[in-house]
Amino acid sequence: MDDNKEYISNSNFVQDFGNFTDRDFHKLSHFIFHEFGIQLPDKKKFLLKSRLVKRLKILGISKYSEYVNYVMEGGTKGSEEVIEMIDVVSTNKTDFFRENAHFDFLIDKVVPDFMGKGIKSPKVWSAGCSSGEEVYTICMVFEEECRLNRLRDYQVYGSDISVSILKKAVKAIYPFSRAEQIPDRYRKRYLLKSKGDGKQEVRILKTLRDKTHFIWLNLMDDQYILAKNFDIIFCRNTLIYFDRETQKQVVSKLLEHLKPGGYLFIGHSESLLNHNIPNLQQIKPTIYLKIK
Ligand SMILES: C[S@@+](CC[C@H](N)C(=O)[O-])C[C@H]1O[C@@H](n2cnc3c(N)ncnc32)[C@H](O)[C@@H]1O
Structure with missing residues (x-):
């Protein structure tokens, strides 16, 4: 050709x-x-x-x-x-419950830690959220924690540079096949199946959608327009597109928005090794705690 x-x-x-x-x-x-x-x-x-x-x-x-x-x-x-x-x-590949160990860690470690510290309504940021699957996965996990009275409430912010992908995230409608990665107990409770018109689609329940906020944000900006009081930041499978110096700058800026005692999650193929970022303690290979 x-x-x-x-x-x-x-x-x-x-x-x-x-x-x-x-x-x-x-x-x-x-x-x-x-x-x-x-x-x-x-x-x-x-x-x-x-x-x-x-x-x-x-x-x-x-x-x-x-x-x-x-x-x-x-x-x-x-x-x-x-x-x-x-x-x-931009490459927008994402999934519900992608790198599932992170969500187990939220349930087994982060929520009990927050309960001990009196944090009842955590605020979460998914930086590089793509079409929203990561945001709604966090919502499903935290909604369940609210049902079990381990949390009172939660808010999840999603940001990205792709406008079309953010529109998808706000709509929260996905092909039925994508929902197969969602464990049964969440799927049954938090998804609505589309009726009629032959399309096999699901929509995230309004209760969960109401906990989300999507914004356009370029991680290369000098300052981020979000508040500096997040309890958890997910920045997964996004740093990988940046060079080392940019990764370090982005993580340093993200950390300004994370409260001391808050958690940072990065993707399984990403690493902050040798970046020498102060006040960051590695808990698991891709999970970090902000110390002060
Ligand atoms: C591969 S997706 C990761 C989605 C999700 N975090 C996950 O792990 O499944 C990477 C996302 O980062 C976004 N992105 C890339 N460069 C960015 C930048 N400079 N600022 C904000 N978002 C960016 C892309 O548009 C894309 O949606």
């Missing part, structure tokens, strides 16, 4: 958007790294190219080089396009 031509599914239609040169790629990948911290190594060139096709078609732009200039130098319209571009560039 000619590398300069894009094929759309079920059709022989071919549209030529010109060459996505190394220069275009480097210009754009440096811009994305600078603005959003996301690293796009050379091997991601073709992935980026194929993901951008959609945007070129929507905008009626005929060349990649023109698109790169439009995003980077295009004034207000270009800034609006940055939001659209980051939607297609």
Whole structure:
């Protein structure tokens, strides 16, 4: 297949958007790294190219080089396009009860610890929340803890840079197949099945949705617009896209929003080893306690 031509599914239609040169790629990948911290190594060139096709078609732009200039130098319209571009560039893979050991730890260790300290209504932040599965997993776990009178209430904040993914999170409607990862006891209590229209979907119960707040937030910002009183922060499978220095800066800023005695959870393939972040005690390989 000619590398300069894009094929759309079920059709022989071919549209030529010109060459996505190394220069275009480097210009754009440096811009994305600078603005959003996301690293796009050379091997991601073709992935980026194929993901951008959609945007070129929507905008009626005929060349990649023109698109790169439009995003980077295009004034207000270009800034609006940055939001659209980051939607297609970011990797949003997520699941309910992903890395399940963290939720067992919440139940077995964190809640008893909070009970001992008199924290009855913990405030949680999922930074890089994607389409909301992590946020609603925390809600299900904490709603159950409220039912058992181990907590009184809870609030869960979710933030992300992708607008389209945040809209999905707010809707809280998921294909039925995705709900299979949810343990039975939660699934039966906290999901509504869609009625009629043949779609196999579930929606998170309103009681849980009412405990959530979703906001657009770039972790590369100098300061975060959220309050500095979180009891728990999840930042999982998001740091992995940043380089070491950016990871350290992001974690340091996140910690300003975590109360002393609060917990930080990172993804199982992430590490803060050798980052020398003060006042952070490692409890498990991917779980940290803020000491003061
Ligand atoms: C792979 S998902 C992880 C979702 C969830 N935390 C989990 O572990 O399943 C990573 C998310 O981080 C978001 N992200 C990437 N760079 C970001 C940035 N600079 N600021 C905020 N969110 C970012 C992406 O849009 C994406 O939704």
